[in-house]
Amino acid sequence: xxxxxxxxxxxxxxxxxxxxxxxxxxxxxxxxxxxxxxxxxxxxxxxxxxxxxxxxxxxxxxxxxxxxxxxxxxxxxxxxxxxxxxxxxxxxxxxxxxxxxxxxxxxxxxxxxxxxxxxxxxxxxxxxxxxxxxxxxxxxxxxxxxxxxxxxxxxxxxxxxxxxxxxxxxxxxxxxxxxxxxxxxxxxxxxxxxxxxxxxxxxxxxxxxxxxxxxxxxxxxxxxxxxxxxxxxxxxxxxxxxxxxxxxxxxxxxxxxxxxxxxxx
Amino acid sequence: xxxxxxxxxxxxxxxxxxxxxxxxxxxxxxxxxxxxxxxxxxxxxxxxxxxxxxxxxxxxxxxxxxxxxxxxxxxxxxxxxxxxxxxxxxxxxxxxxxxxxxxxxxxxxxxxxxxxxxxxxxxxxxxxxxxxxxxxxxxxxxxxxxxxxxxxxxxxxxxxxxxxxxxxxxxxxxxxxxxxxxxxxxxxxxxxxxxxxxxxxxxxxxxxxxxxxxxxxxxxxxxxxxxxxxxxxxxxxxx
Numbered sequence: 001x002x003x004x005x006x007x008x009x010x011x012x013x014x015x016x017x018x019x020x021x022x023x024x025x026x027x028x029x030x031x032x033x034x035x036x037x038x039x040x041x042x043x044x045x046x047x048x049x050x051x052x053x054x055x056x057x058x059x060x061x062x063x064x065x066x067x068x069x070x071x072x073x074x075x076x077x078x079x080x081x082x083x084x085x086x087x088x089x090x091x092x093x094x095x096x097x098x099x100x101x102x103x104x105x106x107x108x109x110x111x112x113x114x115x116x117x118x119x120x121x122x123x124x125x126x127x128x129x130x131x132x133x134x135x136x137x138x139x140x141x142x143x144x145x146x147x148x149x150x151x152x153x154x155x156x157x158x159x160x161x162x163x164x165x166x167x168x169x170x171x172x173x174x175x176x177x178x179x180x181x182x183x184x185x186x187x188x189x190x191x192x193x194x195x196x197x198x199x200x201x202x203x204x205x206x207x208x209x210x211x212x213x214x215x216x217x218x219x220x221x222x223x224x225x226x227x228x229x230x231x232x233x234x235x236x237x238x239x240x241x242x243x244x245x246x247x248x249x250x251x252x253x254x255x256x257x258x259x260x261x262x263x264x265x
Numbered sequence: 266x267x268x269x270x271x272x273x274x275x276x277x278x279x280x281x282x283x284x285x286x287x288x289x290x291x292x293x294x295x296x297x298x299x300x301x302x303x304x305x306x307x308x309x310x311x312x313x314x315x316x317x318x319x320x321x322x323x324x325x326x327x328x329x330x331x332x333x334x335x336x337x338x339x340x341x342x343x344x345x346x347x348x349x350x351x352x353x354x355x356x357x358x359x360x361x362x363x364x365x366x367x368x369x370x371x372x373x374x375x376x377x378x379x380x381x382x383x384x385x386x387x388x389x390x391x392x393x394x395x396x397x398x399x400x401x402x403x404x405x406x407x408x409x410x411x412x413x414x415x416x417x418x419x420x421x422x423x424x425x426x427x428x429x430x431x432x433x434x435x436x437x438x439x440x441x442x443x444x445x446x447x448x449x450x451x452x453x454x455x456x457x458x459x460x461x462x463x464x465x466x467x468x469x470x471x472x473x474x475x476x477x478x479x480x481x482x483x484x485x486x487x488x489x490x491x492x493x494x495x496x497x498x499x500x501x502x503x504x
Binding site: 220221224248249250251257260261262263264 | 347
């Protein structure tokens with residue numbers, strides 16, 4: 001009975017989407033990420049867990065060069081997206097971020113209409129050549145963001161007028177409007193109530209069929225619910241990276257076990 | 266690994282349910298010994314005591330299952346905590362079964378005391394029950410001390426119980442063939458022997474849970490069964 005493949009882990013026969021090799025991140029003198037190597041699979045939800053200050057958000061932000069915006073931040077090592085170095089000087093960070101979208105902790109819709117929130121990215125990246133095409137992108141993105149039914153009759157109302165959970169799904173729809181390949185989520189549900197959280201989690205599971213999703217979460221139960229792979233960070237080190245079912249039933253490292261069972265903060 | 270949870274109530278819940286396992290184990294051990302003693306001394310009163318005390322064992326199993334489901338619902342245990350909860354539920358089930366077999370031994374003894382004694386059999390059955398009780402004691406010690414090596418040893422020891430049963434099986438057959446008046450008591454004694462052998466299997470299952478709890482994986486099922494009575498051609502020849 002032990003030879004049968006676990007249903008959840010059979011999905012992990014995917015290609016490698018992002019490959020990080022010996023990544024170091026420094027904030028000035030502070031060595032925030034120490035020698036992290038990890039391979040993130042396509043069409044898979046990967047969760048980063050760990051106590052506050054362990055480096056999980058910092059590492060997430062290296063994946064679409066969001067750390068470039070911090071002056072004292074220095075990144076060493078290699079991060080490849082589909083085999084191409086994303087820190088190559090020839091790479092335009094703005095183009096990179098269209099491919100590697102991001103959703104933040106607090107829903108941050110632009111102070112514009114729902115329609116314009118979604119249309120903004122496709123417009124600046126020139127993804128639509130006509131109004132009809134743009135309309136199509138907006139509808140498709142809102143559908144994939146699982147919020148179309150709720151907003152289709154008020155597309156020109158301000159995005160900030162939606163509820164918190166709706167705003168977050170709007171932000172996810174906005175992130176996928178530019179047809180990204182990877183979606184990074186930094187605690188996307190921590191400002192949401194349990195119902196909105198469940199809706200976003202359901203959405204994350206649907207997104208997995210198209211994208212590689214990487215989610216940072218403080219809720220271990222959320223990591224267990226939504227991800228197929230889990231990485232545990234502690235003090236800037238990647239302690240353990242394995243199938244989520246393995247991490248939550250029989251982790252290899254004692255530090256992982258202590259953390260997920262609630263023995264260290 | 267740090268031993269205590271940040272939320273101390275979690276530790277108290279886990280300790281409580283494990284304390285109930287130990288209490289249940291103690292009662293079951295006592296009932297095995299009492300049932301065997303009642304059989305040896307043809308003591309009907311002690312048999313009655315065993316039958317009554319089995320109710321407390323059943324109640325503890327229910328309590329443990331309730332506590333375990335409460336921990337699952339309220340604390341969402343993971344990793345070793347999850348294995349503790351899964352193992353207590355299984356072990357409680359095993360203990361309850363062992364308790365039932367001891368009760369059944371006591372019941373049959375109440376019938377046997379009114380029949381012709383079968384010489385020798387009761388001593389051998391007493392030895393077998395004593396051995397099972399010692400295995401159970403060690404299994405529970407292994408559980409509390411998280412000792413996978415001791416648990417592994419218990420898996421090996423189950424072989425001896427199987428062999429004791431095989432020997433008794435032949436002995437009862439011989440008795441019954443020699444004198445048909447022995448058939449009724451020997452049938453009862455045989456059931457007692459078989460039930461004691463089954464107790465050994467449940468102790469083995471507890472030992473396997475200890476290994477699972479400590480290592481996170483179940484032991485390989487490579488152990489050879491030593492109960493040959495269901496396949497020994499020599500035994501079928503005796504018919």
